[in-house]
Amino acid sequence: MSDPTPPTPPTPPSDPRLHTSLRRIESSILDRQLLAEDFRERENKDDGLTIFIPNWNHRSFLPRVLRSALDALRHLEGEGYSGEILVIDDASRDGSQRLLRTVQALYDEPRVKTLCLQQNYGQARLWNVALRTSRFRYVCRVDADNELEPNNLPLFLRSVLQTDATMVYGNLIDKQNGEAVGLRSNMPVTMRITTSNYIDAFSIVDAERILRLGGYTRIHPYSPEDWEMILHLVQEEQQIVFVPAVLGYYHIHPLSASGELKLSKAGVTALRRVHAQTGTRQWDSIRVGRIYHPDVGFIDEW
Amino acid sequence: MAEAVETTWFKNQFQLPIQYDALIDVGFVSQQDKLKDFDISYRFLYNGATRQEAQTIAQQTPSRRHIPWTIVGHRTEGRVNLASELIRWVDPGGVVFLPNAGTGVRRGGSSISPLGLASVLSRTKYYVWTSHHEFAYYESFRFIEAILAGAVPCKVDSTVTWEQHGIPGIFESIETLCDFIQSKRFSAVQRSAREYYLSQGRLADHLQAVLENV
Numbered sequence: 001m002s003d004p005t006p007p008t009p010p011t012p013p014s015d016p017r018l019h020t021s022l023r024r025i026e027s028s029i030l031d032r033q034l035l036a037e038d039f040r041e042r043e044n045k046d047d048g049l050t051i052f053i054p055n056w057n058h059r060s061f062l063p064r065v066l067r068s069a070l071d072a073l074r075h076l077e078g079e080g081y082s083g084e085i086l087v088i089d090d091a092s093r094d095g096s097q098r099l100l101r102t103v104q105a106l107y108d109e110p111r112v113k114t115l116c117l118q119q120n121y122g123q124a125r126l127w128n129v130a131l132r133t134s135r136f137r138y139v140c141r142v143d144a145d146n147e148l149e150p151n152n153l154p155l156f157l158r159s160v161l162q163t164d165a166t167m168v169y170g171n172l173i174d175k176q177n178g179e180a181v182g183l184r185s186n187m188p189v190t191m192r193i194t195t196s197n198y199i200d201a202f203s204i205v206d207a208e209r210i211l212r213l214g215g216y217t218r219i220h221p222y223s224p225e226d227w228e229m230i231l232h233l234v235q236e237e238q239q240i241v242f243v244p245a246v247l248g249y250y251h252i253h254p255l256s257a258s259g260e261l262k263l264s265k266a267g268v269t270a271l272r273r274v275h276a277q278t279g280t281r282q283w284d285s286i287r288v289g290r291i292y293h294p295d296v297g298f299i300d301e302w
Numbered sequence: 303m304a305e306a307v308e309t310t311w312f313k314n315q316f317q318l319p320i321q322y323d324a325l326i327d328v329g330f331v332s333q334q335d336k337l338k339d340f341d342i343s344y345r346f347l348y349n350g351a352t353r354q355e356a357q358t359i360a361q362q363t364p365s366r367r368h369i370p371w372t373i374v375g376h377r378t379e380g381r382v383n384l385a386s387e388l389i390r391w392v393d394p395g396g397v398v399f400l401p402n403a404g405t406g407v408r409r410g411g412s413s414i415s416p417l418g419l420a421s422v423l424s425r426t427k428y429y430v431w432t433s434h435h436e437f438a439y440y441e442s443f444r445f446i447e448a449i450l451a452g453a454v455p456c457k458v459d460s461t462v463t464w465e466q467h468g469i470p471g472i473f474e475s476i477e478t479l480c481d482f483i484q485s486k487r488f489s490a491v492q493r494s495a496r497e498y499y500l501s502q503g504r505l506a507d508h509l510q511a512v513l514e515n516v
Contacts, residue, residue: 149389149394151393151394151395152394152395155395171385171398171400173382173385173386173389179383180382180383180385180386180387181379181382182379182382183377183382183385183398183400186377186398186399186400186401186402187399187401187402187405187413188401190405192405198402244397244398244399244422245395245396245397245398246385246389246394246396246398291399291414291418293369293397293422295368295369295425296369296421296422296425297421299414299418299421299422300414300415300418
């Protein structure tokens with residue numbers, strides 16, 4: 001009986017770019033030093049925009065949001081702006097990381113970065129990782145169940161550059177089965193924000209300024225960190241600007257997370273305890289919400 | 303007044319302990335037929351241009367308009383759908399300002415200041431709207447806001463046929479509006495909307511005729 005034939009070693013991919021990319025990905029998983037080099041913290045960020053896509057078990061949503069982000073990147077560059085896409089997977093267990101490694105292999109370029117965490121960080125910490133590691137000063141968070149309106153992203157970047165706002169956001173159209181069924185983030189911030197969260201996390205923020213203000217935090221396990229940040233920005237008298245254009249879409253599914261916020265009463269109570277202790281802040285006649293369009297200038301103030 | 307007579311807010315005005323001598327309805331289309339059982343004398347006043355408005359319109363010069371279309375009003379399902387379709391079929395770069403009803407902090411409940419709206423429309427090609435309600439009503443004030451800023455007024459309304467009134471820029475569906483925007487030259491439709499409005503006579507003359515009959 002002859003010896004069994006030894007297994008054939010895997011053939012390296014014929015495309016040298018793909019080969020390099022795969023090797024780098026493998027290295028970055030195994031070698032923390034290399035990972036740190038690729039995703040090092042940047043204190044002095046370049047001008048431009050990082051599209052940050054956080055993901056946790058949303059594998060089936062990733063192709064759509066990535067496609068819109070790549071389209072948006074092309075539009076940004078078409079108008080002379082620099083940009084990148086940063087996807088951070090928060091230790092998904094649904095195969096998202098495998099998909100993201102494939103994406104990284106296909107787009108072997110510094111403009112598309114994927115980072116697969118092996119331990120779940122939670123949304124607030126994930127946000128802070130993105131803000132620290134983004135190459136660019138402005139970061140647009142796009143959740144996996146969101147979709148950018150690619151043509152309009154340069155308009156929002158122009159808005160944040162021209163107003164020097166800490167946060168800029170715009171309309172998000174709710175879509176269900178491809179049909180427009182609602183609208184959110186559709187008005188300027190007023191002190192009513194202390195009673196309910198009507199501004200989605202899908203927005204553009206100044207990473208340097210947000211980090212200087214302490215970054216995102218959860219003051220209760222079930223308090224939404226994006227709402228807390230808006231309340232914090234209001235307290236800090238930072239400029240929050242509403243741009244009356246469509247930034248993107250929110251795809252609603254039967255188990256979408258937006259409905260959970262209504263149930264997390266303890267988290268909402270904790271937020272109000274910090275930012276609206278007396279329960280009267282919504283009556284403060286403070287004008288915090290400004291409406292701006294780069295082709296018009298400041299339009300109005302609420 | 304300038305609003306649809308079928309709405310509850312129109313009817314609520316007459317719950318107040320006020321003695322009305324007459325109701326003067328300012329608009330482009332009379333609503334007398336809908337008020338047969340109404341016990342207050344009804345007069346229709348055509349919402350024509352004032353002298354100053356006519357001068358403003360006559361002095362307008364062509365300007366660059368980067369905003370392809372604008373939708374302003376309170377959020378309704380129909381308006382959200384309209385915005386979505388315009389993004390899809392015309393241009394994604396339109397202005398969409400549709401705050402929730404009752405959240406505006408301005409007196410009168412309007413969502414945007416007149417000056418703010420005028421500044422947006424002065425850079426807009428098409429000012430598009432649908433009614434807040436399902437009643438057949440033409441919002442003449444929106445037409446005038448558009449014309450004064452050099453934008454083209456476009457209303458989408460499938461409730462009735464408007465052809466007999468001759469008002470330009472009324473579309474029975476979003477699809478016909480999109481076809482119109484894509485197929486017509488902006489400067490031509492802008493000119494024809496202006497000419498229509500200026501040909502309808504001055505507000506002062508219409509008011510004089512109404513007052514003579516009160």
